[in-house]
Amino acid sequence: MFADIVPSLKRNMPDLRGRLLPNQSLAELTWFRVGGPAQVLFMPEDEADLVYFLERLPAEIPVTVIGLGSNLIVRDGGVPGVVIRLGRGFAEVKVEEDSRIRAGTAVPDVKVSRAAQEAAIAGLAFFRGIPGAVGGALRMNGGAYGRETKDALIEARGVDRAGRVRVFSNGDMHYTYRHCGAPEDIIFTEALFQGAPGDPVAIAAEMDKITESREATQPIKSRTGGSTFKNPPGHKAWQLIDAAGCRGFKIGDAQVSQMHCNFLINLGGASAADIETLGETVRKRVKENSGAELEWEIKRVGVAKPAQ
Secondary structure, three states: OOOOOHHHHHHHOOOOOOEEEEEEEOHHHOOOOOOOEEEEEEEOOOHHHHHHHHHHOOOOOOEEEEOOOOOEEEOOOOEEEEEEEOOHHHOOEEEEOOOEEEEEOOOEHHHHHHHHHHOOEEOOHHHHHOOOEHHHHHHHOOEEOOEEHHHOEEEEEEEOOOOOEEEEEOHHHOOEOOEOOOOOOOEEEEEEEEOEEOOHHHHHHHHHHHHHHHHHHOOOOOEEEEEOEOOOOOOOHHHHHHHOOOOOOEEOOEEEOOOOOOEEEEOOOOOHHHHHHHHHHHHHHHHHHHOOOOOEOOEEEOOOOOOO
């Protein structure tokens, strides 16, 4: 348990509308279902509430942002400081002129693809294959099935650690493979995407094909964090992991998926430490076998649980 700093925060923020929860468990907010608590979990009502909070939050208190928890390991000791999770006030999707979609960053990526399909907007079906929300796609240049966020983004809006609202063009994001070069302290709140006029029947068929491919090749019904490691230049991570003999390898209740080697699974009783140790062991074995250096794609936050 962390020290409860919520009362002091509330005294400094009398007009705050969002919820502040001390020592709030985060495990149920992640797809792996592991991890310790947030010292404080803050769920702002809307962007103005987020601005108000950040303007008044003492500079020495760290801030961590989580989304749908699909690409995340929260370590067993929990996360000191404030964890911010955007909710209903950031969950609107709007169709705009010229085949554009504006989406809050709490919107699941699949909802963006569905809204585009219903509006006969092509070019955004790939979001169907990303198991997360818009905020994560912006922060990681999320991609699937041949396209990435950078291929569709016009601009992103966010709030910095001092509570200033900022707007970033596609170029300002400095995107590379699974990486965003925008400042780390930016909490993205909204994105504007560009599509093209299309046939809703053809778009629906494309989305169905993506769904079928995911179900056939990925352990999407398991407690997993999605794709674990980035593909090294010229290689596929799953092939390197398979060649290193790691398919099905286990540490405790954490396992390398038999179906797709670049997915780690919680079989039910794994700790965050088990999952992270499994990942690091896979990295070591791949390095020894092929010389390739696997880089984590899954985000890891928080501190390890102190030894008993």
